[in-house]
Amino acid sequence: MVVFVLGHLFIMHYQHVPASTGAAFVGRRWAGAAWRAFDWVLLALALSHGVAGAHAVLRERVRGPRARTVLDGAAVAGATIFAALGTLAVAAGSRAAGGSPGPLSVHAWIPAALLGGLLALATLTYLALLGVAAAAAAYVLRRFPAGRWSYPGQWAFALNRIAGLGVLGFLLLHVADVAMVPFAPDLYDRTVAGYALPYLAPMEILLVTAVVYHALNGLRLMALEALDRRAARAHVLSFAVVVVVTALLVIPSVVVLLQGRP
Amino acid sequence: MIFRVKRFDPTCDRRPSWRAYTVDVRPKMSVLDGLFWILEHADSTLSFRYSCRAGMCGSCAMVVNGREALACRLRLAHVAAPVHVEPLRSLPVIKDLVVDMTPFFEKYRAVDPFYRAEDPAVTGPAAAPAVVRPESRELVDLQLGCISCGACYSACPVVALNPEFLGPAALNRAYVLSADEREPAAGDRAAAILGDGGVHACHAVGNCVAACPVGINPLLSIQLLRKGATDR
Ligand code: HEM
Numbered sequence: 001m002v003v004f005v006l007g008h009l010f011i012m013h014y015q016h017v018p019a020s021t022g023a024a025f026v027g028r029r030w031a032g033a034a035w036r037a038f039d040w041v042l043l044a045l046a047l048s049h050g051v052a053g054a055h056a057v058l059r060e061r062v063r064g065p066r067a068r069t070v071l072d073g074a075a076v077a078g079a080t081i082f083a084a085l086g087t088l089a090v091a092a093g094s095r096a097a098g099g100s101p102g103p104l105s106v107h108a109w110i111p112a113a114l115l116g117g118l119l120a121l122a123t124l125t126y127l128a129l130l131g132v133a134a135a136a137a138a139y140v141l142r143r144f145p146a147g148r149w150s151y152p153g154q155w156a157f158a159l160n161r162i163a164g165l166g167v168l169g170f171l172l173l174h175v176a177d178v179a180m181v182p183f184a185p186d187l188y189d190r191t192v193a194g195y196a197l198p199y200l201a202p203m204e205i206l207l208v209t210a211v212v213y214h215a216l217n218g219l220r221l222m223a224l225e226a227l228d229r230r231a232a233r234a235h236v237l238s239f240a241v242v243v244v245v246t247a248l249l250v251i252p253s254v255v256v257l258l259q260g261r262p
Numbered sequence: 263m264i265f266r267v268k269r270f271d272p273t274c275d276r277r278p279s280w281r282a283y284t285v286d287v288r289p290k291m292s293v294l295d296g297l298f299w300i301l302e303h304a305d306s307t308l309s310f311r312y313s314c315r316a317g318m319c320g321s322c323a324m325v326v327n328g329r330e331a332l333a334c335r336l337r338l339a340h341v342a343a344p345v346h347v348e349p350l351r352s353l354p355v356i357k358d359l360v361v362d363m364t365p366f367f368e369k370y371r372a373v374d375p376f377y378r379a380e381d382p383a384v385t386g387p388a389a390a391p392a393v394v395r396p397e398s399r400e401l402v403d404l405q406l407g408c409i410s411c412g413a414c415y416s417a418c419p420v421v422a423l424n425p426e427f428l429g430p431a432a433l434n435r436a437y438v439l440s441a442d443e444r445e446p447a448a449g450d451r452a453a454a455i456l457g458d459g460g461v462h463a464c465h466a467v468g469n470c471v472a473a474c475p476v477g478i479n480p481l482l483s484i485q486l487l488r489k490g491a492t493d494r
Binding site for chain 2: 144145233
């Protein structure tokens with residue numbers, strides 16, 4: 001999964017800028033069976049792991065047996081719908097010709113809804129970041145203790161969870177937009193062009209950061225568990241290493257993003 | 263030195279509030295000594311729990327400047343002013359710094375925390391004395407010194423998020439017993455370890471390791487249980 005996720009990330013955010021990956025780009029790539037297989041395996045791995053993770057997070061809070069049945073059902077249904085949508089797109093993919101209308105092209109509301117949703121999500125994210133910064137500043141100014149945030153592990157855990165949920169959210173949106181490639185290539189191009197809005201650039205950087213951090217931190221947790229006694233006190237140091245490596249890996253993608261913008 | 267203490271009396275306060283005191287600090291004073299100073303000189307209504315004053319009983323665990331600590335062992339020379347003192351987290355406050363430990367001990371009980379090997383009702387009549395390999399004790403002995411103060415329970419965000427999670431102390435106890443060669447494999451204990459609130463609910467945050475005032479590593483116990491320390 002690490003290979004697939006980071007491989008995908010590298011191609012889309014380091015070799016290219018996402019805004020340049022129109023239907024023609026996807027169509028060219030999907031002309032070969034290997035890339036279609038790659039994308040499908042990536043989808044299967046990320047979707048199953050992400051939905052299972054989100055399900056486990058919600059299960060911690062959802063307690064009643066009836067509510068849990070509903071939650072289980074929603075997780076299975078959600079995963080099935082998006083898996084079907086993605087599989088359909090990958091299977092039908094190679095017929096796409098960039099820019100031309102397809103059978104679903106009359107539904108212009110689809111890209112509008114996707115972009116609108118993304119803009120709303122971006123606004124919420126920026127407001128949340130401002131809120132967190134303001135709360136932190138107030139705490140520091142009034143010299144209140146940082147609570148559990150005074151433990152480094154708390155940060156590792158919270159960032160891992162937020163990153164995992166955020167990346168899953170993006171994955172669902174992304175399955176929906178790529179599903180337009182075979183059925184409405186022109187609308188897909190319009191959506192992808194919308195991703196180039198300067199207002200969304202920070203979201204793109206956050207997304208790359210989230211994927212890189214979550215993957216590295218996941219590897220860190222697995223390594224610590226595998227090493228158990230031999231790494232019993234290495235949690236804080238290894239977290240620091242993950243943060244530094246994440247920052248180093250994200251910087252080139254920011255450069256690519258800024259240079260590649262029209 | 264300024265102390266800010268989180269005060270709360272559920273019988274009359276709507277929510278907790280910070281109250282500040284200027285404590286006359288002398289060399290080698292601990293946080294607990296500071297609280298005694300407040301009790302004697304500033305506010306006789308302040309409630310806190312303590313017993314041995316030597317870091318052995320675990321009664322005076324509380325949160326000092328955001329981190330769990332035994333108030334009797336923490337020297338004021340090692341903490342930054344203002345000193346913020348709060349009750350343990352994830353446990354109901356009885357008054358001020360005194361929490362109700364019932365949920366903690368209920369979860370402790372859930373792992374069947376008792377040493378069963380010498381109970382004939384469990385093991386049958388004793389045949390020969392047990393043979394214990396010293397190397398099997400290496401880690402168990404290190405993890406055995408838990409004083410049940412609740413610091414790890416308070417520091418753990420998974421305990422705060424997931425009401426079912428048994429917490430680091432209970433699972434550490436489960437490991438100590440499971441890894442004891444003399445213990446009979448106990449069905450109830452294994453079920454609790456592997457159940458919804460057991461070792462698989464842990465997210466390896468590691469706050470418990472940093473918070474433990476006696477240097478135990480509960481996360482290591484949990485990881486070893488996950489790897490099948492209960493299989494025998
Ligand atoms: C690139 C390789 C990846 C690795 C190595 C990885 C690893 C992990 C690990 C070890 C956990 C458990 C963390 C814990 O117990 O606290 C986890 C949780 C999670 N992952 Fe991933 N992951 C990867 C990719 C992804 C992707 C692409 C998504 C989104 C689609 C995702 C979404 C989640 C979610 C939602 C959780 C639950 C978070 C939580 O329980 O706090 N992960 N991941």
